[in-house]
Amino acid sequence: MCATCGCDGGAGTIDEPGHELGKDGHEHSHEHSHDHSHEHNHDHSHEHETVVLEQDVLAKNDRAARRNREWLRARGVCAVNLMSSPGSGKTTLLERAVGELSRARPVMVVEGDQATPMDAERLRATGCRTVQINTGSGCHLDAEMIERALRTLDPGSGTLVFVENVGNLVCPALFDLGEARRVVLASTTEGEDKPLKYPHMFRGADLVLLTKVDLLPHLRFDVERFHRHLGRVNPDAELLPVSAVAGEGLDDWYGWLTSAVPVPAR
Amino acid sequence: MHELSIAQSIVSGITEQVGDRNVLRVGLEIGRLSGVEVDAIRFCFDVVAAGTPVEGAELVIDEPPGRARCRGCGAESALADLLGGCACGGLDLEVLSGEQLRIREVRVQRDVRDVRV
Numbered sequence: 001m002c003a004t005c006g007c008d009g010g011a012g013t014i015d016e017p018g019h020e021l022g023k024d025g026h027e028h029s030h031e032h033s034h035d036h037s038h039e040h041n042h043d044h045s046h047e048h049e050t051v052v053l054e055q056d057v058l059a060k061n062d063r064a065a066r067r068n069r070e071w072l073r074a075r076g077v078c079a080v081n082l083m084s085s086p087g088s089g090k091t092t093l094l095e096r097a098v099g100e101l102s103r104a105r106p107v108m109v110v111e112g113d114q115a116t117p118m119d120a121e122r123l124r125a126t127g128c129r130t131v132q133i134n135t136g137s138g139c140h141l142d143a144e145m146i147e148r149a150l151r152t153l154d155p156g157s158g159t160l161v162f163v164e165n166v167g168n169l170v171c172p173a174l175f176d177l178g179e180a181r182r183v184v185l186a187s188t189t190e191g192e193d194k195p196l197k198y199p200h201m202f203r204g205a206d207l208v209l210l211t212k213v214d215l216l217p218h219l220r221f222d223v224e225r226f227h228r229h230l231g232r233v234n235p236d237a238e239l240l241p242v243s244a245v246a247g248e249g250l251d252d253w254y255g256w257l258t259s260a261v262p263v264p265a266r
Numbered sequence: 267m268h269e270l271s272i273a274q275s276i277v278s279g280i281t282e283q284v285g286d287r288n289v290l291r292v293g294l295e296i297g298r299l300s301g302v303e304v305d306a307i308r309f310c311f312d313v314v315a316a317g318t319p320v321e322g323a324e325l326v327i328d329e330p331p332g333r334a335r336c337r338g339c340g341a342e343s344a345l346a347d348l349l350g351g352c353a354c355g356g357l358d359l360e361v362l363s364g365e366q367l368r369i370r371e372v373r374v375q376r377d378v379r380d381v382r383v
Binding site: 047048049050051052053054055056057058059060061138139140170171173174196199200203231232233235 | 268271272275276278279280283284290294301302347348349351357358367368369370371372373374375376
């Protein structure tokens with residue numbers, strides 16, 4: 001079982017057509033630089049010793065996230081981490097957006113799901129270079145999975161990489177991937193209370209996209225109320241209402257991306 | 267449930283530092299605003315520690331309470347959860363404490379055979 005995310009079979013499998021690295025699993029290094037001699041000629045007694053560690057539990061992930069951030073910066077590549085509950089419309093929004101955004105710069109996607117390559121296939125159908133990470137029983141993407149996925153994607157300078165995290169409003173909030181920005185999606189069908197019920201997730205967002213606003217006429221959903229709830233947990237987050245089906249608000253989102261993660265000057 | 271992942275990160279974080287030495291006690295700091303449930307950690311810890319040198323170790327968990335400073339009026343106050351606000355009505359708070367998620371120390375069995383003589 002994976003020591004980082006709890007999934008079986010290593011920290012997820014990465015799949016991209018033409019690349020056979022799906023089963024390479026993990027590289028967990030265990031450097032125990034102990035320096036013991038083995039002279040057993042004396043009576044041995046057992047004593048206790050306190051070892052002060054003072055380390056963050058997520059230190060290993062955070063180190064990998066820093067490596068990713070540095071690698072991306074050196075390449076002139078920006079990564080955006082998309083997080084939401086399952087079914088809020090991340091993939092549908094990306095299907096629509098990658099075509100539009102790729103007029104200005106290359107766009108690539110890392111897809112995270114527990115199982116199936118379905119989302120990656122949907123995005124590849126739009127012509128977008130995509131790798132799928134299947135986390136098995138894992139409930140989130142971690143920085144080491146992204147490290148391997150980025151090596152596979154091999155994005156060139158100016159590329160915008162979207163990371164579509166595993167659909168989950170809890171666990172992905174704790175794991176830095178090395179992204180430049182965090183975007184959280186919440187759909188109108190999920191209700192106005194989501195920021196209050198999942199404050200950790202919304203608190204870390206740079207931008208919140210309220211999706212499926214084309215359904216508003218059929219729902220009892222008060223956008224202002226949702227905005228107030230968001231402001232209570234994250235006064236700095238921007239909120240943009242969008243509909244990937246009707247196209248509403250998409251230009252605002254593209255505009256946000258252009259200013260938040262600009263194409264680097266050549 | 268991310269507590270399983272967190273528990274596994276705790277166990278691997280310890281074994282990477284102390285190797286195969288038998289761990290008797292683990293001191294953790296899990297802040298009340300960290301988003302991690304202490305009861306779930308206790309449950310998951312026993313599961314993931316099984317078969318490792320950390321198996322059976324006593325888990326001592328310090329849970330520092332939340333504390334925040336209001337960006338509006340500058341006052342510091344206790345923060346019970348992330349939905350709290352300042353007495354002045356301000357909601358824009360800088361969290362000062364309560365988000366810790368740290369391995370503080372471990373108590374290991376020292377076998378004198380392992381001491382260079």
